[in-house]
Amino acid sequence: MKYRIQQLGTCKIDRLVSQSIPASRRFVHSSKTNHAPLAATSPSTLQLSHTHPKATTREPCLAILPTSTVLRSYLITRMSSSPVILRACFTLLRKMLDSKSFLLNPERNFMLKWIFKHTFYAQFCAGENKFEVQRTVSQLKSMGYTGAILEYALEVLDGGEVSAEKTAQDIETWRKGMLQTVEIASAGDFVGLKWSGIGTEALKLLKANKPPTPAMLSAIHEACDLAAQKGVFVLPGAEEEITNTGLDTWTLDLMRRYNKDRPMMYNTYQSYLRSTPAKLAQHLVIAQREGFTAGIKVVRGAYLLMEPKHAVWNSKEETDVIYDGLVEGLLKRKYNSILKPVAGSMDTVPKVGLMIASHNLASVQKAQAIRSEQAQKGEERIECAYAQLQGMADEISLDLVQASKAGGSEENGAVDKSRTFKCATWGTVTQCMNFLLRRAAENQDAAGRTADTSNAMGRELMRRWKAGVGLS
Helix, strand or coil: CCCCCCCCCCCCCCHHHHHCCCCCCCCCCCCCCCCCCHHHCCCCCCCCCCCCCCCCCCCCHHHHCCHHHHHHHHHHHHHHCCHHHHHHHHHHHHHHHHCCCCCCCCCCCHHHHHHHHHHHHHHHEEECCHHHHHHHHHHHHHCCCCEEEEEECCCECCCCCCCHHHHHHHHHHHHHHHHHHHHHCCCCCEEEECHHHECHHHHHHHHCCCCCCHHHHHHHHHHHHHHHHHCCEEEECCCCHHHHHHHHHHHHHHHHHHCCCCCCEEEEEECCECCHHHHHHHHHHHHHHHCCCCEEEEECCCCHHHCCHHHECCCHHHHHHHHHHHHHHHHHCECCCCCCCCCCCCCECCCCEEEEECCCHHHHHHHHHHHHHHHHCCCCCCEEEEEEECCCCHHHHHHHHHHHHCCCCCCCCCCCCCEEEEEEEECCHHHHHHHHHHHHHHCCCCCCHHHHHHHHHHHHHHHHHHHHCCCC
């Protein structure tokens, strides 16, 4: 079986699309539940909990979605499963972005913009302005989600020579985008960011593991201070391993500043990297020793083809074991054969804030089972949240929402009442077209991922049709 891995957030794209999409990409896992014993995989013989939360009789989780949303999700995910149709769509989108003609330019052709905005944009993006984004987040919260992880679609990335003028412009662009995003967010929401988005000079500093310049640090503190003031969490993303050391250093420094009382700043850990278990264990020691609470987001991984082969696990199954082992160790606050103690650590894992970012049903269910078992035993539980991308894995997200509303109490452990978030990108139609194309290019190996959501939406449409004609 070919190796498939996923970071939070992105559509599965068939590798045949590679004929029309650049080669740089993320590696995405399949979310199909694998019930094979985890002890059979090579990194570990760790036995994880397989008990699932108690089943209750309840309405199908997708019933809360409007029929128009279910139909749109079904059609778009079906298209994503067809290499021919998908390749044609990406070719058209690229022409739309590069075209200066009236017919193909969405900023000039209002009919074209309307079609795109009410299909792909509506599926994966939150809005073009504060009003639209806040309306989307309100809709998510009305369905039972705790909130949103808001990301601004415009990114300042590597490119060209470094100059004082360009660096200043890059910092200001990033600063304004981050402040806008924090302003839009409400207390309890997250804002996502990329440190490399500060510009070419920032990316060079990160790769050399050097601190940000005073101007960069001022912009970072301005955005983070506003987030702390509003009660908004900050969630930097991981990148290629060559950049991650610098990313970790910057983020840990901010944890020291903002995570004294509770985890406000989170760091992202990619479980497909062989270095991640030891790195995470070391960061736990640092947090424990220096008296701050680590915020941890666990993902399967990204940028696989940009990494040397020796830096990643050999198979998707190995990465699954690492992912689930890290999550179990953090939830139970117990070191295990995946999350191993390092010199200077205490016997137990320190308390952390954890975000389980996954579209993998098996991993989510294992985490739920651990949380419910802890509640049944009256054990203290860490601060925990789940997250999936807007427009993807709604069958998993809404099941989490529904479980948190189900009968039972925290005390008897009948449900896992962890917080559930959707990661929503916002920006203009053109900005988000660039964002979606880049995400698709990074994930072109993952055509099967959308099949689970497509099948779930198809079953929900059939259920509604049967109910409408009196067959259910």
